[in-house]
Amino acid sequence: MIPEHSEVVVAGGGPCGLMLANELGRRGVSVLLVDEKPTTAFNPQANATQARTMEHYRRLGFANEIRQQGLPAEYPTDIAYFTRYAGYELARFRLPSAREATHVVKTLSGSWSAAELPHRVSQKYVETVLRRQAEALPGVHVHYGWRLVDFTQERSGVRATIQSAATGERRTVTGAYMVGADGPRSMVRDRLGFSYAGETGVSRDFMGGRMCAVYLRAPTFYDVVRNQPAWMYVTFNRDRRTFMAAVDGKGEFAFHTQLRPGEDESAITDDMARDMFFRAAGAEMEVEILARGTWTAGHALVSSGFQQGRVFLGGDAAHLFTPAGGLGYNTAIEDAVNLGWKLAAVLRGQGGPDLLASYTLERQPLARRNTAYARQFADSLGNRSAPDVIEAASPEGEEARREAGVYFEAHARREFNIPGVTFGGRYDGSPIIVPDGTKPPADSANVYVPTACPGGRAPHVWMPDGRSLYDLFGFEWTLLQFDPAADTSGFARAATELGINLEIVAIDQPSAAELYRAKLALIRPDQIVAWRGETGREASSVLKRATGMAG
Numbered sequence: 179m180i181p182e183h184s185e186v187v188v189a190g191g192g193p194c195g196l197m198l199a200n201e202l203g204r205r206g207v208s209v210l211l212v213d214e215k216p217t218t219a220f221n222p223q224a225n226a227t228q229a230r231t232m233e234h235y236r237r238l239g240f241a242n243e244i245r246q247q248g249l250p251a252e253y254p255t256d257i258a259y260f261t262r263y264a265g266y267e268l269a270r271f272r273l274p275s276a277r278e279a280t281h282v283v284k285t286l287s288g289s290w291s292a293a294e295l296p297h298r299v300s301q302k303y304v305e306t307v308l309r310r311q312a313e314a315l316p317g318v319h320v321h322y323g324w325r326l327v328d329f330t331q332e333r334s335g336v337r338a339t340i341q342s343a344a345t346g347e348r349r350t351v352t353g354a355y356m357v358g359a360d361g362p363r364s365m366v367r368d369r370l371g372f373s374y375a376g377e378t379g380v381s382r383d384f385m386g387g388r389m390c391a392v393y394l395r396a397p398t399f400y401d402v403v404r405n406q407p408a409w410m411y412v413t414f415n416r417d418r419r420t421f422m423a424a425v426d427g428k429g430e431f432a433f434h435t436q437l438r439p440g441e442d443e444s445a446i447t448d449d450m451a452r453d454m455f456f457r458a459a460g461a462e463m464e465v466e467i468l469a470r471g472t473w474t475a476g477h478a479l480v481s482s483g484f485q486q487g488r489v490f491l492g493g494d495a496a497h498l499f500t501p502a503g504g505l506g507y508n509t510a511i512e513d514a515v516n517l518g519w520k521l522a523a524v525l526r527g528q529g530g531p532d533l534l535a536s537y538t539l540e541r542q543p544l545a546r547r548n549t550a551y552a553r554q555f556a557d558s559l560g561n562r563s564a565p566d567v568i569e570a571a572s573p574e575g576e577e578a579r580r581e582a583g584v585y586f587e588a589h590a591r592r593e594f595n596i597p598g599v600t601f602g603g604r605y606d607g608s609p610i611i612v613p614d615g616t617k618p619p620a621d622s623a624n625v626y627v628p629t630a631c632p633g634g635r636a637p638h639v640w641m642p643d644g645r646s647l648y649d650l651f652g653f654e655w656t657l658l659q660f661d662p663a664a665d666t667s668g669f670a671r672a673a674t675e676l677g678i679n680l681e682i683v684a685i686d687q688p689s690a691a692e693l694y695r696a697k698l699a700l701i702r703p704d705q706i707v708a709w710r711g712e713t714g715r716e717a718s719s720v721l722k723r724a725t726g727m728a729g
Contacts, residue, residue, distance in 0.1 A: 179319075180210065180319065180321055180324070180340075180349060180351065181208070181210055181319055181351070182349075182350075182351055182352065183208075183351065183352045183353065184208045184209055184210035184317075184319065184351070184352075184353050185202075185207050185208045185209070185353060185354050185355070185525055186198075186202055186207060186208070186209050186210075186353055186354065186355050186356070186357065186521060186525075187209075187210050187211075187212075187326075187336060187338050187351060187352075187353035187355075187356040187357070188209060188210065188211040188212070188356070188357045188359060189212060189213075189325075189326040189338075189356070189357070189358050189359060189360040189365075189366055190211075190213055190357075190358065190359030190360040190361060190493065190495070191211055191212070191213030191215065191218065191305075191309070191320065191322055192213075192219070192301075192305065192359060192361065192493060192494070192510070193224070193301065193304060193305060193308065193493065193507050193510050193511055193514075194359040194492045194493030194494075194510035194511065194513055194514050195211055195213065195357070195359035195492075195493070195514075196211070196218075196305060196308035196309055196312055196320075197234075197308060197510075197511050197514035197515065197518075198357060198359065198492065198514040198517060198518050199211050199308075199312040199315075199318050199320065200238055200308060200311055200312050200315070200518075201238075201514055201515060201517075201518025201519060201522070202318070202518050202521060202522055203312060203315030203316070203317060203318040204238065204315060204653070205518070205519070205522035205526075206316075206317065206522075206526075207317065207521065207522050207525055208317035208318070208319075209312075209317065209318045209319065210319050210321070210351055210353065211312070211318070211319065211320045211321065212321050212322075212324040212325060212326055212340050213321075213322050213323075213324070213325070213360075214322075214323065214324065214325030214343045215322055215323075216322055216323050216343070217322050218302065218305035218306055218309050218322070219301055219302045219305050220302060220393075220468075220469060221302065221391070221393050221432070221469050221471075222300035222301060222302055222393060222423065222425050222430075222432035223300070223301040223302065223432075223507075224300070224301040224304075224501065224504060224506065224507035225298060225299070225300050225301070225409075225410075225423040225425075225432060225504065226296060226298055226299075226504030226507075226508075227244065227296060227297045227298075227299055227304065227504075227507075227508065228296050228504065228505075228508040228596075228599075228600045229290075229292045229294050229295050229296045229597075229600050229601070230292075230508065230512070230600045230601060230603075230635070231507075231508045231511045231512070232244065232245070232293075232294035232295070232296065232297055233292065233293045233294050233648065233705070234511060234512075234515050234704075235294075236293055236294050236646075236648065236649075237648065237651075237653075237705070238311070240307060240311055241294055243307055244297060244299065244303075244304060244307055245276050245279070245280070245297050245299075246276075247299050247303035247304065247306075247307065248276075248297075248298065248299035248300055248303050248425070248426065248427075249275075249276065249298060249299070249409065249424060249425075249426065249427040250276075250427045250428075251275060251276045251277040252275050252276075252277055253275055253276070253407065253409070253424070253427040254272070254273075254275060254406065254407055254408055254409065255273040255274065255275055255276070255298040255408075255409040256270050256271060256272050256273055256406075256408040256409060256410075257270070257271045257273070257408065257409065257410040257412070257590050257593075257594055258270045258271075258405070258406070258408035258410065258411055258412070259412045259413075259414055259582070259583070259586040259590075260405065260411065260412070260413055260414070261413065261414060261415050261460075261568055261569045261579070262413055262415060262418075262457075262458060262459060262460030262461075262569075263399075263403045263405065263411055263413065263422075263458060263459040263460060263461075264402060264403045264404070264405065264459055264460040264461040265415075265460045265569065266569070266579055267405050267406075268414060268579055268582045268583040268586055269582070269583040269584075269585075269586035269587040269590065270406075270408065270587075271587065271590035271591065271594055271595075273296075273298075273409075273594070274295065276297060276298075279294075279295040279296075279297065282295065283295045284640055284644070288626075288628070289597040289598070289601075289625055289626040289627070290597050290626075291628060291637070291638045291639065291640075292597075292601070292638055293638055293646040293647075293648045293649070296600075298409045298410075298423075300423070300425050300432065301507060302425075321340075323342060323343050323344055324340045324341065324342055324343065325340065325341055325343060326338055326339070326340055326358075326360065326365065326366070327339050327340065327341045327348070327365075329356060329366070329369070329489070331486075331487045331488055331489060334354070335352055335353055335354045335355070335488060336352065336353050336354070336355065336356040336488050336489060337350060337351075337352050338350070338351050338352070338353070338356060339351075354488065354525060355488045355489070355490070355521055355525075356488060356489045356490070357489070357490045357491070357492055357517065358370075358489065358490070358491045358492070358495045359491075359492045359493040359494075359495055359510075359513075359514075360495050361493070361494045361495060362494045362495070362498045364491065364494075364495035366489065366491060366495060367481055367491055367495050367496075370483065370486045370489060370491070371483075371486075372481045372482045372483040372486075372491070373481070373482050374479035374480065374481060374482075374498060375479065375480060375481075375482055376477075376478045376479040376480050376546075376549060377476075377477070377478040377479070377553060378476060378477050378478070378479055379476060380475075380476030380477075380478075380500075380553075380556075381476065382475075382476065382556065382557070382560030382561055383419065383436075383560055383561065383562070383563045384419040384436050384559060384560040385436070385475045385476070385500060385502060385556040385559055385560035386436075386475050386476040386500075386556065386560050387436060387437065387474065387475060387476060388436070388437040388441075388443055388472060388474060388475075389434050389435065389436055389437065389472065389473050389474065389475050390434070390435050390437055390441075390443065390446060390451065390454065390470065390471075390472055391432070391433070391434050391470060391471050391472065391473055392432075392433040392434075392435075392451045392454070392455065392467060392469075392470045393425075393430070393431075393432055393433075393467075393468040393469040393470065394430070394431055394433055394451075394452075394455060394465055394466060394467055394468055395429050395430050395431075395465070395466040395468055396429050396431060396455075396463055396464065396465045396466075397428075397429040397464060398429075398463045398464050399429055399431070399459075399463060400429070402459070402461050402463045403459060403461065407424070407427070408424070409423060409424050410422070410423055410424075411423075411424075411431075412559075412586075413458050414562075414564050414568065414582055414586070415564050415568055415569055416564050416566060416568065416569075417457060418435055418454060418457040418458045419435065419436045419564075420433065420434060420435040420436070420454075420458040421434050422434065422458070430468070433454075433455055433458070435454050435458060436475075437472075443472040446470070446472075448467045448470070451467055451470050452465050452467060475500045475501075475556065475560075476500055476556070477498045477499065477500055477549075478498075478499065478500065478549040478550060478552060478553040479497065479498040479549065480496070480497045480542065480545045480546050480549060481495070481496045481497065481542075481545075483538065484496055484537060484538040484541060484542050485534070485535075485537055485538050490517060490534075490537060492510060492513035492514055492517060492541075493510035493513055493514075494506065494510065496513060496541070496542075496545060497509060497510075497545040497548070497549055498549075499548070499549055499552045500552055500553065500556045501552070502552045502553075502555035502556040502559060502593060503551060503552050503555045503593050503594075503596060503599065505548045505549075505551060505552045505599065506552070508600075509544070509545060509548045512541075512544070512603070513541055515704050516537060516540060516541055516704055517537050517541075519654070519702070519703035519704055520533045520534055520536070520537060520726075521534070523725060523726075524726075526677075527677060528676065528677050528678055528679075528725060529725045529726045529727070530722070530725060530726035530727030530728070531726060532609045532610060532723075532726035532727075532728065533610060533725060533726025533727075534726070535609070535726070536605075536608050536609055536610045536726065539605075539607070539608050539609065540605040540608050544603050544605075547603065547621070548599065548603070551596075551599050551623055554592075554623070555592065555593040558589050558592055558593065559589060559593070562585060564582070565578045568582065591624065592623065592624060595624055596623050596624060597624070597625065597626035598621065598622040598623045598624055598625050598626045599623050600626070601626045601628075601635050602619075602621055602622070602626050602627075602634070602635075603634070603635070604618055604621075604633045604634040605633045605634070605706060606618065606633045607633075608633065609723075609726070609728075610708065610723060610724050610725070610726050611632050611633045611706075611708060611709075611724075612632055612700075612708060612709035612720055612723055612724060613632055613633070614631070614632055614696075614709070614710055614711065616631045617631070618631040618633065618634060628693055630693060630694040630695060630696065630699055630707050630710050631707070632707045632708060632709055632710060633706070633707065634706065634707060635705060635706060635707075636648075636651075636699070636701050636705050636706065636707050637690075637693040637694060639687065639689055639690045639693060641687060642687065647685070647690060648705060650683050650685075651681070651683070651701055651705065652679065652680070652681025652683075653679075653703065654678070654679040654680070654681070654703045655673070655678055655679060655680040655681065655700070655701070655702065655703060655721075656680070656681045656682075656683055656700075656701040657669050657680060657681070657682045657683070657698060657699070657700055657701075658683055658685055658690075658694065658698065658699040658700075658701060659682060659683065659684045659685065659697070659698055660685050660690065660691040660694055660696065660697055660698070660699070661691075661697040661698075662684060662686075663697075664697040664698050664712070664713065664714070665713065665714050666682050666698070666714055667714065668713075668714035668715060668716075668717035668718070669682065669698075669700070669714045669717040669720075669721070670682060671717070672717040672718040672720075672721045672722075673721060675718070676718075676721055676722070676725065676727065678721060678725060680721075694710060695710075696710035696711055696712060697711070697712045697713070698710065698711055698712070698713070698714060700720060700721075700724060702724065708720075708724040709724060
């Protein structure tokens with residue numbers, strides 16, 4: 179049954195929309211999600227879940243389920259560079275398998291101190307879990323096969339028209355708010371009068387221009403290609419530049435190749451796509467084409483607006499990436515996390531007018547930051563051209579391959595060892611962050627310096643009993659108490675008066691206290707430090723500001 183009224187109507191059933199349904203549903207908010215596709219993604223699409231996204235899945239209780247999806251637990255998640263898949267290996271950046279990641283994470287500190295490590299898994303598997311989790315929540319209604327065709331804003335809410343893709347039937351539904359997570363060709367964005375701004379149409383030797391995407395099954399790949407398996411395969415030659423992600427570790431791959439001048443994407447057949455794969459592999463084998471399409475690399479675009487009245491944008495509707503670094507899907511997840519708790523707070527009378535306004539102020543700069551990082555990674559990979567002798571069995575060829583290997587080993591570290599990108603996003607200047615006069619460390623892609631300077635991710639530490647500090651946080655607001663003598667009664671009293679669910683957690687661990695450098699720290703529902711200080715004397719004003727009620 180499609181409800182006539184839900185508190186939030188979501189257009190788009192990709193990662194952003196599904197994550198938003200989970201965030202809202204777990205807070206008792208009713209949701210109607212529609213997407214014109216018949217079901218969740220069939221094609222692999224995004225293939226890398228960053229550590230911060232995995233921390234959010236952990237917060238919602240299904241990180242382990244996500245980590246069990248995709249590649250076998252022992253499958254290498256390396257990024258490897260070849261002349262061709264069955265040719266010379268140039269460089270390899272080694273990363274832990276899914277099984278290793280669950281153990282390694284507890285041994286790390288500094289830049290990689292985290293509750294979760296990244297997981298290499300295709301979006302098709304992630305969406306299946308997100309959908310199942312969302313549909314299990316009371317009040318969440320997920321309807322694929324229905325698309326948003328019209329909407330109007332009213333004083334008390336949004337009136338939307340949805341249409342069945344199968345029958346053409348139309349229905350009118352209402353909501354207090356609506357979110358357009360309806361992809362790069364977003365009807366919601368267009369209707370709001372927003373447009374993308376940034377960089378597009380970039381031409382590179384690779385990762386800039388027309389790309390052919392092929393989802394394929396090659397059951398004998400690992401027999402024919404004798405190089406050690408990898409998660410990501412990248413070719414570097416004068417003929418066929420590609421990247422390819424292992425999907426299931428058994429022979430399914432997401433293959434992407436740059437189209438050369440004269441190759442017409444509209445004329446590509448299955449046989450032509452198969453031949454492109456053979457040329458990249460440097461060998462022929464049994465191949466089944468499961469799906470194929472074309473897309474354009476070279477985008478670094480952000481919407482001119484993220485909100486108008488009661489309607490918001492998230493995911494690809496708000497920003498469009500070239501998929502270097504795997505940042506698009508992960509940025510979309512954080513959009514949903516940021517917006518979800520704020521919408522729920524306002525709907526429950528626990529947030530003021532500044533709370534929803536902070537969504538654009540916090541997420542738009544992060545989208546610009548992340549698209550810029552992705553552009554840098556694409557430039558590093560795509561602007562380097564292969565020399566003519568790269569595949570030659572000669573001393574000149576050996577030297578060319580050595581030089582390429584040195585370059586790609588350094589490039590892989592720049593693109594895939596990115597704790598600064600993953601954990602270092604900040605909301606400085608947000609009206610709901612209470613600054614303390616300190617300055618955060620410089621933003622750097624490959625280095626993350628944990629800091630409790632308000633506006634950034636709460637520093638992480640493992641507790642003596644093996645639990646993550648994050649596992650001690652309340653689902654909504656958390657006040658960390660590092661000094662048992664620090665008075666928390668002001669926060670407890672103010673939270674009760676404001677109707678805010680606040681968990682007060684005493685932390686008796688010197689290493690955690692050293693990280694936070696304060697007796698008290700207020701943590702938002704999205705694990706961002708909202709405030710830190712020595713006393714709770716200003717608790718009421720702090721909580722009012724952090725929840726958007728200060729005005």
